[in-house]
Amino acid sequence: MALKNLTNWLLWAGLMAAIIALLGWGARPNMLGLFIASGLAVGSLYALGGIGIVVLYRATGVLNFASGAAGAAGAMTAWQLVAWGWWPPLSWAACILVALVLTLAYGRLIAPQLAWRDPVVKAVATLGYALILLGLVSFLWIDEPRSITLPTDDVGVRLLGLRITATRLIVFAASILVVVGIWLFLSRTRVGLQMRALANDRSLAALLGIPILRVETIAWGIAGLMAGFTGLMFANLIRLEPVVITFMVIPSIAAAICGRLESLLLVLLGGLSMGVIENLLTLDPTLRGVRPIAPFVIAALVLLWYQRGARLTFGGRD
């Protein structure tokens, strides 16, 4: 078992090294460094989105298509409050609060009614919610250029020739903190234990006396907080356009797939790898134009790799 894991790790490391060498062949070292650093920057965004999705999926079995939309709603609220002259830190708090409320609303009011449907239908229902949120946000705020600036945008360090702002470092640090925090939460706390039981088998957990609604509320609450934070970061680091932020959920799912929808560390590494490979493809003249496809191809290949040698199950769940 440990050997199989070790093989996987070595395979990943080897592949990444090979790809970097192949794409970077002939490029000036400082350009290569720039692209790698830039790739880590965008990859951390994929990872952040993916982590939010996996956290909720592990607790409730719902793949939340609406996390991007809730984040977009929060980000637009934050922009609006700043435009009205509010103190900026309050607006950031409002962003997270709005996303939290929207996600909790779904989690408490709608998700329980779908608890017995199969996972794909649950995911499709969150898509319906995403459309509602996106429609409302687009209706309330006319499309025009906007941006959110944070004080951390002006402070930065240099990595491999690229200037990394404090905001990007925060995203990276937050991803790591969440990975560690969730791991500790799920393995060391009582609520975490209940959450794992719930994810494993909802009806059995109910039979055991686990307070289903309370635990689920906590799970959706954590997801909402993450959605709000992710939305704010996307708004600052990508652009403040509701549609763009909403549909960042698809590359985020790609990152989530790299973690098999369960291991947050693998989601983080997967997201970072995707970002690096996508950016390095800029150096290749044929694949340069189609490089945004990198996350999807990688996710599909990873999924296939995980499923190799899988036996068909006889009855029960997969």
Place this chain on the structure above:
Amino acid sequence: MDPRLFRITPSGGWGLALAALAFVFLPMVSTSYWLSVFTSAACFTLALAGVAFMYARLGMVSLTQVGLMGVGGWVALRLNHAYDFPFEVNLILAATVTMICGWLLALPALRMRGLYLALVTLMAAGGLEIVFATFQFPNGGEGFWGVQTGSGEAFRRPWLAQSPENYLRYVIVCAVLGFLLIELHRRLQPGRAWALIRRSEAAAIAAGVNVTLYKTWAFGISGLLGGAAGALLAGSLGLLDDGTFRASESVMLFALAVVGGARHWLGVVIAAALYKVLPALLNLWGVDADLAFVIFGAGLLHAVITAPDGIAGQILGALRKKGGRNAAG
């Protein structure tokens, strides 16, 4: 050949009757605007049939059907601008290429189930979206991708169906043929194999059914129908744009298949109507496009929550209850 193969069930009879009515009357009463809308809806009916039957008969989720439509449309456009084949040849070739794509998608995905299968198709949809956005659709240019600035010659429609009215009729006929193809499969060996696989894959293997073959075959049929739908859409518009084939549209298509009711042909027609006719209606009434999103999403949520068998299931259930009461009373 067993005569029962051609038996028309009551449900099938109603379906054919509806198709016949649409064939005769729809083009006559439609303005140019509605002709365009209904043709589009008919194309998507064909694609939806592919998604719905896979979900209903096999429990397999395909979140990439609109992407496959794009593949079919791309092939049809490229062939149209590169060679002088008649439309039907382009249609068959496009459908065949897309069917092969469906196989390619199926083979590695076979071991996956439920959500993972859906996710792999979602990744495929995302990938196709990028490919279409990068390489665009052929419009008469040179080279493999066939794209030039500005449009080229017009798209050649079928000889029988040059006018918009006749083209709508042509698409309706193709949609009916698609449904009949699925029904044919159901009545022959693939249908029995699919039913057994849905019930229990283990039992199917034990019974000697080649599960891999039949699952791949189902994906292929789904691809075939999607590709044909894409080619017909290309014929309707004369050109295609990558905005129509986004990953979100594929997910939406599946969602609507569930909402309409995947088990029944009525559900597929309802889903196509929701996808194309409802927005056209809202647009005509001047409802803000953003609000249309909200209405759509709310309807989707409501239908998913309250109607596990879709809207068609609710309608048929109501009809059955009434029929039962009539029979009893």
Place this chain on the structure above:
Amino acid sequence: MTDFREPGQPSTGTQDAGRRATDSPAPAQPGPAPRQANRGGVRMRLSKVLGAVSALATLTLAGQAMAQAQCGMNTGQAATGEPIIVGGIYGDAAPGDWSSSTDSAAAYFRCVNANGGIHGRPVDYRVANDQWNPEAAAQAAALLVNDTPTVAMVGNGSFIEMAVNAATYEAAGIMVMASACAISECFETPNIVSTNQGPLASNLGAAQYAQEELGAQHIACIGLNIPNNGIWSCGAVNDFMASRGGQGTTVLLNPGAPDVNSALLEAMASGADTILINQPAGLAIAILNAAREQDLRDQFNWIAPTPLYDLSVPAALGEYWDGKVYVNAELAPLDMNGPDALNWVAVLDAFGNPSDPRDTFGQAGYLSARFFTQALLAMDPAQVGDRAAVSAAIRGISGYTSDLLCGPYYVGEADFHMPNRAGRMVRIVNGGFELVRDCYEYDSPYFAPHIALEAQMGLN
């Protein structure tokens, strides 16, 4: 210590929360008018409309006794008689709202109807939304061109409908006097003519200014990877630079890509000394933000076509970019109060909605409607209801002028139309814009057929 920049705040400090603002409008600030940007590109409405309009109105009232809207026959009497049906298609859905051209055209036509109409007949202006969706665009054209006896299309503003419908327009023999165009079909098909310049001309203008004034030798053009938009316009810039002994590189960006960094790095890696941001405003701001992160401001010249000429842009960019970004303007800047510019505001104030944007595309829509009316007024009154006659009249338009345009407007019998091919350059300063070069004609091999056509029509 950095101060937190509050984006979207104009220099007057008035705020408008958006189209659906429920709070009362901000009080007008008298005094010098804020520099209001002409808008272009893939977004639309100003959210500071009320503040801007009231300030402008104050200036207008202060400047002239009573700015009366002048349109059509100016009789002051409402037109009766059989309506002349005119269509318009705009795009309003995510990612942008391009309805300001049709809004302004609608206001102008209402003004015309209140002033005797066209030969006594009112204009029935009907618009449809293409929702940024090619199928909806085809349906809109089916509705307006095939189902309705429209005589012409006026004020079209869309990113996609011209490509989808060019063949339909040609087959139906209807002319389209568009106003907000961003793709090649708008300028290279027989039946569509626009009052705006479009990406090719606007980028050429920016490149020419950079080559002549900023000493640019190698321009990296970051464009969208859409053949009839980014590839078309960047290609023309490359040809232009080659003709001037310089060099041009095209860097393509996928509009859906979350990461603009790699495109910026690619542009840097090409060895260019000037970066031309051929993007809609949202993406352009993202690229400039990425450049700011890398502190690249002083390492390159930064130029852009019209989409960045927009009031909310300087505020969204912040002080870092003051005086460093040069933007091409397709129409006259809003603070140049020529007669047409003032009339446009008067028409909108009197006959438009308060929420109608006062931006470049609005001006372009007003111009299209004005020229259309002028052409029809010159026609035989008995023929204004006939599509073929109206199309012929539109094709015959030659030498119409306006202070909003740098050169004469014309249509002509040709497979290409780009009458607006001279503009101005502005520079982003202090949260607004400053004019750095007044009207100049763009000089590029692309315009040879246009110059020949103009000579033929006696316009040179």
